[in-house]
Amino acid sequence: MTASLTLYMLAASVLAGLGIYGVLIAGHLLRKLLALNLLGMAVLLMLITLGARGTGAPDPVTQAMVITGIIISISATSLALALLLALQRVTDETHLDAEPLPPVGEDGDAAGSR
């Protein structure tokens, strides 16, 4: 089992790195939120992996902590989404930078056709 735990720990750290990278490079607030949620998943994966050490069932206290973590993160995410929608209604902005940078890559406007 330890081999697997090592694997999951590696995955958690890569996910954490990707999450931080995403938070730093994202301009669109939805992307920032995706990255923060990714980081949250990485932390929870780490918590579970740590709870699964040793023999027998994973530590129930860690599991309860993770359920709490999931609930807290959906609460915070929904608050952020509500703020984002309100922000767009008032200012027409979907990002927090003082000046909008020129859009890079393709627009997501054709989402309906996918």
Added chain:
Amino acid sequence: MTAGTLLDFLIITGLVWLAWQVVAGRELFRAIIMFIALGLAMAVAWARLGAPDLALAEAAIGAGLTGAMLLATYRRLLEHNPAKGGQRYARSSRLALPVAVMSSLLVMLLGLTLVNIMPVEGEVAGQQAIQLMQAVPMENPVTGVLLLWRGYDTLLEMSALVAAWLALRILQPQDAATLPPLSSSIPLLQALLAAAVPIAVLVGGYLLHAGGKAPGGAFQAGAVLAGAGVLLGLTGSLQRSTRASRLLRAGVVLGLIVFSVLGLGQLAFGQPAFAIPGLWTIYLVEGALTVSIALTLLLLFLGSAGVRRPAP
């Protein structure tokens, strides 16, 4: 390499690839879809790690409801401003990559060190919970921790959800006209609803009941019920409303009320506060929590303080 390790290797490869797609995917819509897929893969990983309760919670809440909320928000952003809603702004930050790599390496170092050590001597909270299981009429230690021994945390967790709903009362569009139903009605969808909603209620009830001995519990059950509500919302059978009826508000705070009253009520019997006794009290608390969680999650998805039946 055993078959299990191979499977784990495949799962984490998937996790990392999906996470990369979430962060670096060119289109926002695609990134959101990948995030949902990541949540499901994460649920598989957690099941592999021996935590089916968490796998259920992650699949239903982390991937399912969060994903639905993200997609609905994406759509509403586009509806408001098709030109800008989905646009991608990338910031050029030269620090981003080194910072991310450094933190990833530090977390890796920390994690790999921790995997190979066990807690120092002294009783571990989790072991204490497993030992206490023998004295209570339940078999699932996670439910035990959530309700019996650290129920106070669960109560606070419920308040966090309620806090998010209270925020919606501030942030929702104040004008009812800007709250259209999410989708027009489609015949086949009605057929799906006719089947899916009763099944969701059944599954929710089962999960609630099973929480005592098998994986499940109030959070998973509430999420499944909220999922049924999401379907009803998507098909226009339930519509957003800026006002919450008294009954709805009572439903949202029901879990807090029942848990607080039963938890504090123990003091009247000379018991410690939150020492929830007996099976029936547990079911009462879990049932009330399920109702509140389901309603709150549904409202968080709808992004409005209330919900109503559509006008005929």
Added chain:
Amino acid sequence: MQLAPAELLLSLVFAPLLAAIAAVMLGARAGRLLAVMVCLVLAIQLLFLGQRFSADGPFDLALAGIAPPLGIRLALDGLNLLLLWLVTLVYLGTSLHAWASIGAGARGTAFWPPWLLMLSALNGLLLSGDLFTMYIGLEIASLSGISLIALDRKADALRAAMRYLLLAMLGSLVYLLGVAVVYAITGALDFALAGSRLPGGAVTIAALLLMTGGLLLKSAIFPLHGWLPPAHGSAPPPESAVLSALLVKVSLYMLYRIWFWMEVPVAGLVSAGQLLAAMGAGALVYGSIAALRQQQLKYLVAYSTVAQLGYLMLVFALPGAWQGTIYHLLAHGLAKAAMFLAAGNMIWALGSDRLDRLPGLDRHIPASVFAFALAAVSLMGLPPSGGFTAKWLMLTAAWAAQAWVWVLLLLTGSLLTAAYLFRVFALTFAPRSPRRRAQPVRRPHPLMELSALALAMLAIGMGFSGTPLLDVLALPPQLLPGAAPGLPAPLHLTPGAP
């Protein structure tokens, strides 16, 4: 006489929680009445709990009858007793202000339930002896607090709330990772128990740094302060007051608990503590200079918070300053709450928050201007005031430790504070230019003025109550002479006002 039972601690959390539920069910009118009543009830309960504390010393309550490591412990000692008083008094004052300034209309319906929920979460956080319960408490308080910033859905406030929320989410994840590490190596979440089991070494340092980093982000310590001024500057006045006086302080409180109660056996703590204190020094200088350059009244007050938070980091390098630091935390809480309320009244009267609109205002709303002035006296550290006592204690500690840099910084900080606050006075008492004579001035509701005045008087009053308050405040275990391997032994202070 019968002493209060430990179970009374629960009511500090559940009275506001049930009031929040009642406000959801019964509406704004009931909500605002309940808010004020709950504060009064809390004050009475704190009197009883304080009585028990002075008779028995610190005590705790194991929830569900299960002791740590599994169970959750609520604990009362001198530190959180004082902070609970601060929360109650600030909430009483700000709720009275909100009674008139928010009211019981549509704004009130949205305002009162999260307002009460935040009170419950703050009290829960302060009482908790559990690292994870503290995390949930901080999350609830942040979520409620952030949503209240955006109460009026103005563009600035929405941006500020969003920025705050993103950083708060990041900060709490980092903190949570630290808690996960602590649990992984000790099997306990109670900070005292977990602390006693921490083995030391690299992993312990990592856990400590993660928790510290997350909390520094949440308490806006320089250079992580960027989110604070817009958030505190754009919220409704009672909300700004609570954010500045309480919400940033409780994450610092958690930091103190972790650093000084967990008794971490790590040798390298001294230099880390020096670094934290250096951040505090940076906050002091940067925040003050930024406050000097503001053109908007509330942003000036908000940058002042950034600066004043710097003092609260001093204790990490100078353990002898413990009492002074906590005294400053309390005095700043009261004074800053008063100042935000008074500034809110001034802005309300003018219909603008530009500093250059202030001239002549003293004749229209003298009570608010006076409250602002009293709060400023305490912030500048002029005698007699809570701020003076606090700074005196810190100076004495720095002097005795021969930390001349700190002596210099403390004095410079006071001078800079005086500089940016006198700027407000100079403008307020300046004669109006004839051009602006026609400008209408609205009169704030008397409650709005009285609440600001009352909080400011309390901040001044703290200058006369040094001894009884400091008696309550025992040194934490890590700061006891010879107790900590990491930190230098603290100095013995004669507690009491100079």
Added chain:
Amino acid sequence: MIALDLAVVMLLVVGCGFYLAGTIGLLRFPDLHSRLHALTKADNVGLMLVCAAMALASRSVRVALLLLIVWALALLASTVSAYLIARHAHMARGYRT
């Protein structure tokens, strides 16, 4: 018993084959409708075969019934979602993705 195990392995292999074919189809087919065609094959037949394999392997009627429900639900969901995707594409008059 050996015959039964053999059947389990056969069913799994064939089921996975369907999944593989469906996935390749999803990736390689040129337009939306043929992709949906490929996907639904994997969903329906592939899942059925894998469920059947697991039902046999469990040797329990209860598990077999549960798996039957699982399959039926997946069928329901995939039918409706495939219909919705096709309908949306039809409405948008875009047959390419």
